[in-house]
Amino acid sequence: MDAAALLDAFSAAPRHQLRPAAWCRSTRFASQACRATAPFARADWQAACAILASNSTGGAGHDASSNNNAQPAPRVNGQKPPPALEATPTPDELDLVPVSNLPRPLSISDLSPAPMHGSQLRVAYQGVPGAYSEAAAAKAYPGCDAIPCDQFEVAFQAVELWIADRAVLPVENSLGGSIHRNYDLLLRHRLHIVGEVQLPVHHCLLALPGVRRELLTRVISHPQALAQCELTLNAMGLNVAREAFDDTAGAAEHIAAGGLRDTAAIASARAAELYGLQVLAAGIQDDAGNVTRFVMLAREPIIPRTDRPFKTSIVFAHDTDGTSVLFKVLSAFAFRDISLTKIESRPHRHRPIRLVDDANVGTAKHFEYMFYIDFQASMADVRAQNALAEIQEFTSFLRVLGSYPMDMTPWDAALSSRASQY
Ligand SMILES: O=C(O)C(=O)C[C@]1(C(=O)O)C=C[C@@H](O)C=C1
Incomplete structure (x- = not known):
């Protein structure tokens, strides 16, 4: 075979x-x-x-986070660590790229299969240049050709249609929680998780040059970024309207393009550079150690190994008549000393509700779920194979989304110790 x-x-x-x-x-x-x-x-x-x-060793097709070991000094969101939180780059210090020269995000109408080209790895991400996802793509695949996409769905399709070789998509943030959309898309598409990267996310408050905080009537950003900075914005006295945008850098671009002097964006320092905005405040995330976890997706799975720490991601559903199924699934891991790193439930889109009729008291409506679990073992590990074989007995659906190297990048205390002062 x-x-x-x-x-x-x-x-x-x-x-x-x-x-x-x-x-x-x-x-x-x-x-x-x-x-x-x-x-x-x-x-x-x-x-x-x-x-x-x-x-799969070496070359553009590598998938392990093996690159991480060879990374130079840590950078935050693709940028050098800022010298001081309150330091605002002057226009002279900014190496501005004309906005018209930046790649335009792909949209659904662009998705026709492209011919193969070059040897550079093409990596799809959601957002525009300056988005954290672009920085995650660069961390996962240094030197890659990062391809902006206007929606998560488009990034999935770009890989399926061979327009991109990989997609790098956020799945959870340490403050904001899960990015549910991507859990649903992982199930709907047939791509494989081949790696993960954890990116420290240091948000900045950006506005047009010369704008003062007192003039602001609105803060715009990705909903995750707004959520991650909620307490800090309040503490800064910025109790102004907050509006959701598709991505953080897109919000910065919108302010620059529209010359909006009453609006600030929450985005990266790199977005400030790209779109010619000033940094009104840096490090405004509610927790200094704010981290977003991204997964790398490919058309083919990688070979699971046991010589380095691996994670495996699965999704399952259970029969309606099963009892204590979740307990049994968790036990299958616990009895084998396999640690779980994440559990998530999402509506079971094909069977969202189960009705249980009781003539005496009426009809109970139970919500049905798909369960996503990440556990700390490789599929090459016999313990993981046995756990899944056991889980199959009491689940009606089970899929391995991927078995991949864990991101073991050392925690940079210097970066995370910058409390969210502003
Ligand atoms: O808007 C961006 O810059 C993104 O890359 C998206 C995203 C997300 O979806 O969570 C990624 C990281 C941050 O947590 C905030 C936003």
């Missing part, structure tokens, strides 16, 4: 389709299912892994 097909079966196929023999231990149900549906042996799997592992 072809190696790519083997991996596809491993990571993206609905349950009961082909899966490697290694998944099929420990449980009666699982081993029967494997005998019935998996026509390949462990040796095939190992051979396939070896072929793909040798293909």
Whole structure:
């Protein structure tokens, strides 16, 4: 069997389709299912892994955060750490790029398959240049060709249609919580998570040069950024209207393009540089250690390994008649000493509500969920394989979204210790 097909079966196929023999231990149900549906042996799997592992070392196609080890001194949001929080760059210090020269975000109408070109890795992200997602793409794939997209959905499709090789998308922030849209899209699309990057997010309050805080009647930004700065804005006495924008840098661009003197944006220092805005306040996130976690997506999964810390992301749903299913799933990990790093539930779009009728008291309406779990183990680890084989017994749907190296970038105390002064 072809190696790519083997991996596809491993990571993206609905349950009961082909899966490697290694998944099929420990449980009666699982081993029967494997005998019935998996026509390949462990040796095939190992051979396939070896072929793909040798293909994937180095070059543009790398997927591990191995780059992270070789990173130069840490930068925040693609920028050098600011010398002091209150320091505002003068126009002379700003290396302005004319806005008209910046790449325009892709939109749905641009999505026709593109011919292959060059060897540079093309990485789709949501937003415009200066967005945190662009910085995350650069951290994940240094030197990549970052492709702005106007929606998350477009970034997924750009990879599916070979316009981009990877997408880098935010899934959660330490203050604002989950970016639910991307959880839903992960399920709707067939891309694989091949890595993660955690980006320190240091927000700035940006306005046109010469504008003073007292003149502001509005602050605009991505809803996540507004949420991450809520307390600080209040403490600054900026109790003005707050408006949601598609992305932080887009909000900065909007102010520059419209010459809006009554409006400030929450965005990165790089967005200030790109769009010619002044930094009224820096480090305005409510927690100095504010971090957003992004996942890297590709058309093909990577080979799970055990020689470095890996995470695996799964999503599952359970039969309506199952009891204590969540408890059983969590136990499958706990009994094997596998730590969970994240659990998320989202509405089950195909079956959002279950009605339970009781003639005496009426009809109970139970909401149905898809559960997303990240756990700290590689799919090459027998413990993880056994845990999933067990979980299959009491779930009606189970998909591995990806098994990928954890971002182990050392925590930079110098950057995170800058309390949100302004
Ligand atoms: O608007 C941006 O700059 C983004 O990259 C999006 C986004 C997000 O979706 O959470 C990314 C990181 C920050 O947490 C704020 C916004």
